[in-house]
Amino acid sequence: MTDEMSAAELLAAYGVAVEEESGDEPRGVLVVLEGGPEGVNPLCWSALGAGRDVADAFGTRVEALILGAGEEVGYQAIWRGADAVVLPPAATSFDAQRWAEIVAQAAGERRPEAILMAGTDASREVAPRAAQRLDTGLVMGVQEVRPEPEERVVIGIVPMYGGGLLGEYGFPVRRPQFFCLAEKAGREPSEDGSREGETIWLNA
């Protein structure tokens, strides 16, 4: 044995099985945006800003899933910080069950490590349903998301008992880590018309 042996080689020399990284670990941040005839609901931009900050801390990318609108509003998400927009095969107006199915489908196909939604009336109905489909936790009413890159975990800060206490919530095991932000939590990202990104269609 020499000093140049890697940790894996050293373990192998002692007969310890080393599990290789499968490469299919969840990666990236998925931000869910609500669209409509007039474009993306402005309340959602702070979730995109928070998602961008988490992704930058993790050294990964942000994909923006657009519900309730089509490709025509995708550029808005790219200009405000998304690396890609994710679109369902057909845009549907608000339906909690259908939108939850789409969020769960997007999470299944894109495998993000974290999902962020803004605290809109629609998301308060959609996010818990989607989280139940995904068999994961959900932290709602989040005032602040705090990435911890070394552990690849995100902490959500939430008021409890009407604001008498603040709670820090994390996801010890289950993925994706799912957060629904309080209104105006997160940074509203500025527009940059020079940004470019890709469009990803979910399977029909």
Add this chain to the structure above:
Amino acid sequence: MRIAVCVKPVPDLASAYVSKSRSELVEQGKRVPNPADENALQMALDLRNGGEVVAFMVGGEEAQEALRPILAMGADRAYLVTDPLAQEGDALADAKVLAAAIRRAGDFDLVLCGARSVVHGMGQVGPRLAEALGLPQAARVTAASVTGGQVQVERAGSLGPATIALPALLTVEPGANTPQLPNAIAVMKAARKPLESPSLEELGVSSDESGLAGAGARLRLTQVP
């Protein structure tokens, strides 16, 4: 109409206080029904039209304190899941346990929950339960009426009124109505109403899907703002 009502036992905030040195809520009184769940029960009593109202709760033995007023207010019977392995779950785990208990109790036209609890105020259990039961939902309902196999609802917030086919799940906004306090006779009769406490095994829920083991998100730390 057969209606299920989910009730969460919560600390009585009127007699609790936040300890700044310990960064926690210090409870001095008994457990009480979550106030919005009392609104859900009152809505069920108003809608039942001679039908049965069944209450469902997950909680320890002390949760019975919070269930008695629900039976006294007019619920016909109750399911209380006191299995130790079902305790300290989050909304993910609790929704699975409640869904299993509701399925065990038979078919319901409506499932009602409070829109949010006074503890975390996240409002997750109702929509999660709707998903687990495969039901359509309306959240933050302030008024409801039933005609012709459909429920018409008014909602707080921006989503406005809706009409939903039964069976369905509604989460009821705090203050949507005025819960009627029970009289002394109703309180005495409540003690004789049927109360079932199924185990997780009887509900068909595994221990790693319920309680703390089945939780998705966990509270790591509390602090005073």
